Amino acid sequence: MKLVIANRNYSSWSLRPWLLLTEFGIPFEEVLVPFGPTFDDPDWKRAISAFTPAGKVPALVDGDIRVWESLAIMDHVADLYPDLAIWPRDPVARAMARSISAEMHAGFQALRGACPMNLAWVHPTRDRGPKVAADVARISTIWREARERFGAGGPFLFGAFTAADAMFAPVTARFSGYGIVPDEISTAYCAAVQATQGFKSWRAGALAEPWIIAEDEVDEPVLTDFRPSLSRSRVSS
Numbered sequence: 001m002k003l004v005i006a007n008r009n010y011s012s013w014s015l016r017p018w019l020l021l022t023e024f025g026i027p028f029e030e031v032l033v034p035f036g037p038t039f040d041d042p043d044w045k046r047a048i049s050a051f052t053p054a055g056k057v058p059a060l061v062d063g064d065i066r067v068w069e070s071l072a073i074m075d076h077v078a079d080l081y082p083d084l085a086i087w088p089r090d091p092v093a094r095a096m097a098r099s100i101s102a103e104m105h106a107g108f109q110a111l112r113g114a115c116p117m118n119l120a121w122v123h124p125t126r127d128r129g130p131k132v133a134a135d136v137a138r139i140s141t142i143w144r145e146a147r148e149r150f151g152a153g154g155p156f157l158f159g160a161f162t163a164a165d166a167m168f169a170p171v172t173a174r175f176s177g178y179g180i181v182p183d184e185i186s187t188a189y190c191a192a193v194q195a196t197q198g199f200k201s202w203r204a205g206a207l208a209e210p211w212i213i214a215e216d217e218v219d220e221p222v223l224t225d226f227r228p229s230l231s232r233s234r235v236s237s
């Protein structure tokens with residue numbers, strides 16, 4: 001099984017199924033096709049089209065089967081490994097896990113647009129407008145409800161790590177990277193996701209990447225730039 005992804009530092013959609021496969025110890029071969037200088041680079045599009053008709057990452061190639069769209073990939077993997085609780089076993093928890101994952105997949109555009117995933121930077125907290133605030137409020141409500149109703153067995157939304165956590169992993173990076181701290185439950189949950197071996201390994205890979213894409217380097221003060229080669233020129237206080 002091949003999982004096709006793009007730059008670890010920027011590709012939040014790639015992170016989701018990669019983290020799921022990694023946390024569940026499912027063997028896969030990674031194919032990383034780095035973006036060109038921009039996200040719509042035609043050479044990148046051509047290269048990626050060899051794996052997926054949608055021309056986006058992530059994409060999964062499982063023998064003759066091709067799967068694209070992060071949620072479809074997770075469902076395909078859940079079908080392949082029915083013994084693994086990729087979605088929660090309890091039907092009530094599973095219904096919520098699927099609903100919030102679909103909500104994540106389809107929504108939160110204001111947060112995603114204003115705070116693109118960039119694992120290298122930490123920005124100071126600032127007001128990012130009412131639409132971003134509404135997204136943050138909804139996400140923290142989702143996390144609180146899942147943790148309170150289903151989270152007793154561990155630090156993740158449904159206790160043990162599931163596909164829902166993989167879907168929200170890039171949001172935890174956005175919260176940490178843009179100083180978004182809605183409440184204690186969110187802070188603890190972000191820390192739990194980022195303490196997984198999978199997330200740590202993905203982030204270490206991101207910081208080692210040489211590629212910079214200006215579109216997702218938000219032009220505002222930065223508290224910390226963790227990329228060793230860039231820290232001196234970019235950090236401001």
Ligand SMILES: N[C@@H](CCC(=O)N[C@@H](CS)C(=O)NCC(=O)O)C(=O)O
Pocket residue numbers: 006010011012013014039040055056057058068069070071105
């Ligand atoms: N809905 C898709 C989103 C995939 C997506 O937008 N991926 C980005 C990278 S994070 C991409 O391929 N961008 C390149 C492009 O849109 O041409 C999913 O869930 O997989």
